[in-house]
Amino acid sequence: MSEAYQYLFGPVPSRRLGRSLGVDLIPFKRCTQDCVYCQLGETPCTVSERAEYVPMDAVLSELERWKASGGQADHITLAGSGEPTLHLRFDEVFKWVRERTEVRSVLLTNGSLLYLPAVRRSAALADKVKVTLSAWDEASFQQIHRPAQAITFERLVEGERAFREMYSGELSVEVFIVDGMNSQIEQCRKIAEIVRSIQPDRIDINTAVRPPAVAGVQPSSLEHLQELAALFGDRAVVTASFKQTDVSTDIVSREMLLGLIKRHPSGAKQLAQEFGVSPKELKQTLALMVSEGQLLMQDRGGETYYFCRG
Known part of the structure; x- marks a missing residue:
């Protein structure tokens, strides 16, 4: 994407979604949960x-501008800085995608508001939906996800089950393993x-894999994740590792880097793959942005990750 947008970011490469144009409807870290593993840091x-946290008319205008500029993507995905179903009009993005493009739409949600019938109806307009379920009872849910007062484990599970009953699209469940919290065999059973x-x-x-919200939160090993995946049956796959081919040959502007890093803290190698540029060239730009105070760095698993201040 060669020009700056306020509510659109990417396209971001995804192993499953190809080139995914992100749509961000929520101000930074406005979320129903404060997950210990969140790559964006803690939720204040x-x-x-639910409210219209950003003006939907402005979001749709940016989508029209992206389309008019020849923008290309394999999917258009609601994701980003917070929980997208908090936005009262999030369904209008899916309607726009269906009416104005031949691209498929995706909703990435923690599932916490699916107990609300209105949210389920809106979410069902997406071609693909991914929800989260990483706990087995209220205590583990509170420990890992630290939700808002109205959000309970019972509501989460009931909402996701009710959504499945009405939804005919592709539904995925993400299980996020935190070493020492939900990584034991019996817990995962x-x-x-x-x-x-x-x-x-x-x-x-x-x-x-990326630096988490809470210091000390550690990833499980690939071998252990594969062992745990077997407990979930043949529909389970380990998605923690990430490699992707180039998706763009555009010159990478600082605005593009900031737009992506704000929502997806990343390493230089991954960013180079995403934008189709030389890692050496990109590292020089990132180092300059760090020295000027635009970015911060943190080492994680032998790799340096970049993330935005604040």
Whole structure:
């Protein structure tokens, strides 16, 4: 994407979605949960009240501008800085995608508001939906996800089950493994039983590869994730590792880098792959942005990750 947008970012490469244009409807870190593993850092104050957090007319205008400029993507995805279903009009993005493009739409949600019938109806307009379920009871849910007061584990599970009953599109459940919190075999057996009751088309097993919100949160090893994935059946795949081919040959501007890093803290190698540029060239730009105070760095698993201040 060669020009700056306020609500659009990417296209971001995805192993499953190809080139995914992101749509961000929520101000930074406005979320129903404060997950210990979140790559965007801690949520200052969790919320469960739905509102028009950003003007939908402006979002749709940016989508029209992107389309008019010849923008290309394999999917258009609601994701980004917070929980997208908090936005009262998030369904209008899916309607726009269906009416104005031949691209498929995706909703990435933690699933916490699917207990609300209106949210389920809106979410069902997406071609693909991914929800999260990484706990097995209220205590583990509170420990890992630290939700807003109105959000309970029972509501989460009931909402995701009810959504599956009405939704005919592709439904995925992400299970995020945090070493020492939900990584034991017996804990995952309980999670797997609940996930199976939701009847997803796919189960993604993930872990905290990028720097997490809470210091000390550690990823599980690939070998252990593969062992845990077997508990979830043949629909489960380990998605924690990431490699992707180039998706763009455009010159990378600082605005493009900031737009992506704000929502997806990343290493130089991954960013180079995403933008189709030389890692050496990109590292020089990133180092300059760090020296000027635009970015911060943090080492994680032998790789340096870049993320935005604030």
